[in-house]
Amino acid sequence: MSVTLYVPRDAVALGLGANKVARALFAGAERRGLDVTIVRTGSRGLFWLEPMVEVGTPEGRVAYGPVTVKDVDALLDAGLTTGGDHALRLGDPEKIPYLARQQRLTFHRCGVIDPVSVDDYRAHGGYRGLEAALKLDAEGVVAAVRDSGLRGRGGAGFPAGIKWNTVMLAKADQKYVVCNADEGDSGTFADRMMMEGDPFNLIEGMTIAGVATGATRGYIYLRSEYPQAFAILREAIANGVKAGVLGDNILGSGKSFHLEVRLGAGAYICGEETSLLESLEGKRGIVRAKPPIPALKGFLGKPTLVNNVMTFTAVPWILENGARAYADYGMGRSLGTLPIQLAGNIKHGGLIEVAFGITLRQVIEDFGGGTRSGRPVRAVQVGGPLGAYFPDHLLDTPLDYEAMAAKKGLVGHGGIVVFDDTVDMAAQARFAFEFCATESCGKCTPCRIGATRGVETMDKVIAGIRPDANLKLVEDLCEIMTDGSLCAMGGLTPMPVMSAITHFPEDFRRAGDLPAAAE
Numbered sequence: 001m002s003v004t005l006y007v008p009r010d011a012v013a014l015g016l017g018a019n020k021v022a023r024a025l026f027a028g029a030e031r032r033g034l035d036v037t038i039v040r041t042g043s044r045g046l047f048w049l050e051p052m053v054e055v056g057t058p059e060g061r062v063a064y065g066p067v068t069v070k071d072v073d074a075l076l077d078a079g080l081t082t083g084g085d086h087a088l089r090l091g092d093p094e095k096i097p098y099l100a101r102q103q104r105l106t107f108h109r110c111g112v113i114d115p116v117s118v119d120d121y122r123a124h125g126g127y128r129g130l131e132a133a134l135k136l137d138a139e140g141v142v143a144a145v146r147d148s149g150l151r152g153r154g155g156a157g158f159p160a161g162i163k164w165n166t167v168m169l170a171k172a173d174q175k176y177v178v179c180n181a182d183e184g185d186s187g188t189f190a191d192r193m194m195m196e197g198d199p200f201n202l203i204e205g206m207t208i209a210g211v212a213t214g215a216t217r218g219y220i221y222l223r224s225e226y227p228q229a230f231a232i233l234r235e236a237i238a239n240g241v242k243a244g245v246l247g248d249n250i251l252g253s254g255k256s257f258h259l260e261v262r263l264g265a266g267a268y269i270c271g272e273e274t275s276l277l278e279s280l281e282g283k284r285g286i287v288r289a290k291p292p293i294p295a296l297k298g299f300l301g302k303p304t305l306v307n308n309v310m311t312f313t314a315v316p317w318i319l320e321n322g323a324r325a326y327a328d329y330g331m332g333r334s335l336g337t338l339p340i341q342l343a344g345n346i347k348h349g350g351l352i353e354v355a356f357g358i359t360l361r362q363v364i365e366d367f368g369g370g371t372r373s374g375r376p377v378r379a380v381q382v383g384g385p386l387g388a389y390f391p392d393h394l395l396d397t398p399l400d401y402e403a404m405a406a407k408k409g410l411v412g413h414g415g416i417v418v419f420d421d422t423v424d425m426a427a428q429a430r431f432a433f434e435f436c437a438t439e440s441c442g443k444c445t446p447c448r449i450g451a452t453r454g455v456e457t458m459d460k461v462i463a464g465i466r467p468d469a470n471l472k473l474v475e476d477l478c479e480i481m482t483d484g485s486l487c488a489m490g491g492l493t494p495m496p497v498m499s500a501i502t503h504f505p506e507d508f509r510r511a512g513d514l515p516a517a518a519e
């Protein structure tokens with residue numbers, strides 16, 4: 001009897017030797033006369049257990065991990081193919097506490113299915129959302145997205161339904177749907193995991209968006225640092241066209257939606273939607289002044305719906321299960337679930353998907369297991385390199401757009417980077433300015449010049465040169481960048497800087513006060 005083994009092809013698993021493990025499993029099974037089929041899946045997001053190998057048994061899947069090549073023979077001898085006992089046996093993956101405590105609406109297929117198989121996707125509930133959308137008119141689809149409370153998961157948190165409605169109502173001979181897959185924030189990998197593990201979820205979400213807005217063409221703007229995602233997306237799109245779920249006459253509806261992937265050249269600023277559109281048009285990625293907004297005049301001057309990967313991939317579940325079912329998760333104006341990525345100095349790094357409202361402390365302690373070093377947590381940065389640094393006394397803040405904003409922080413793309421008590425917060429503040437100076441598109445003076453002056457001034461503070469006066473200058477620079485920058489690149493750089501100064505003032509006074517002549 002043939003046995004199916006599941007080995008991830010997610011980038012993290014590959015980096016930890018998943019390809020070698022897959023080859024060793026196949027060779028070992030062949031030597032033992034075992035009939036095995038190896039399916040390459042995505043990751044479930046338990047990165048400290050990767051590569052995590054699963055075997056299909058009559059009672060369900062059994063997981064083992066982390067598996068290395070040297071473990072393979074012992075696993076096979078212990079009865080891996082029948083779910084046999086071994087020190088690496090994890091049991092039913094769905095019952096692993098890290099997974100069992102989550103509310104996986106968007107990621108429920110990730111790590112389970114063959115990512116490029118339309119049949120496997122549909123066998124696990126795929127395309128039910130599109131089928132539901134095709135039974136509605138455009139207004140009905142947009143209403144479902146609006147009533148679900150879905151907000152843009154890329155960072156801004158703008159209500160998705162408003163964007164969709166604007167594009168739907170726009171009059172034009174051609175409209176576009178563009179997915180911002182330029183996932184550039186530090187500590188973020190949810191987009192990559194989805195594209196590598198369940199790309200048809202993204203494809204389906206974008207197709208629903210096309211049906212709702214009247215767009216017949218779509219583009220996935222992908223960062224060049226994701227070659228595995230690029231290959232998987234292209235294969236999935238080709239398979240989707242063959243299966244009739246993409247291209248002309250999707251699912252026999254008479255509607256068309258054509259999709260392709262475009263690789264960016266590697267610029268953080270292209271995560272900003274107007275810079276992304278400039279790049280997509282073959283130009284240098286520079287921020288556009290708004291108005292006009294992309295929903296009215298976007299790609300090639302046509303109405304364009306631009307959303308993040310996590311926004312599009314939430315849509316199929318909403319259309320299948322209803323807006324109310326999605327809105328039942330979360331709190332306040334932050335409804336649904338949030339994919340949270342745990343990175344940095346953390347024991348159990350990976351991805352969790354839970355309803356909005358969980359606190360930072362719960363995420364770090366209950367899921368992350370505390371710091372990997374075993375030392376106390378000192379600072380936590382939420383929302384990427386432009387997010388605030390939170391000290392211990394703010395860790396009970398709920399992950400909710402309004403609650404985070406009230407503490408002068410942001411949810412962003414849901415990335416959480418943990419630092420223990422050895423971190424130098426003055427160096428982190430300097431890095432924020434340095435990052436902005438390097439990644440600025442250069443169009444506006446507050447960002448281009450302000451960040452450069454910020455690095456110079458922080459160097460004086462760190463050197464102990466008139467720290468009070470120079471910290472005041474940093475504060476003035478931050479105010480100018482916040483109020484005067486064209487986009488969030490310059491506008492949000494002050495957030496990590498000022499949070500570090502506010503919550504960790506001792507790190508900006510350690511060198512002592514040197515005389516002014518030292519300048």
